[in-house]
Amino acid sequence: MARKDDPQTVEYETRAKNLLKAELKRRGVTYAQLAERLATMDIHETERNLNNKISRGGFSAAFLLQCLEAVGASSLRLSE
Numbered sequence: 001m002a003r004k005d006d007p008q009t010v011e012y013e014t015r016a017k018n019l020l021k022a023e024l025k026r027r028g029v030t031y032a033q034l035a036e037r038l039a040t041m042d043i044h045e046t047e048r049n050l051n052n053k054i055s056r057g058g059f060s061a062a063f064l065l066q067c068l069e070a071v072g073a074s075s076l077r078l079s080e
Helices: 007-027 031-039 047-056 061-070
Strands: none
Touching (some): 007 047, 031 047, 031 061
16 A cells, blocks of 8 residues: 555645646535535535645545536547
8 A cells, every 4th residue: 555655656646636626626616515415425525624635735535526426527638
């Protein structure tokens, strides 16, 4: 298992965080709106929790997919 301070782990967490933030920005979805959309999927997060979790970048793949589904993303570009 990769350590949290492993440079590769940090790199991928940063990439995941940036991908999610970019998708939210592209769709004009705020953290408050994301919280509302996740709630309709029976996933309860506050705006503050979302801000903290996404800022850290250490969230699960499941959380990433939940957020993408909540904003209506059907695909994700991993590189430009």
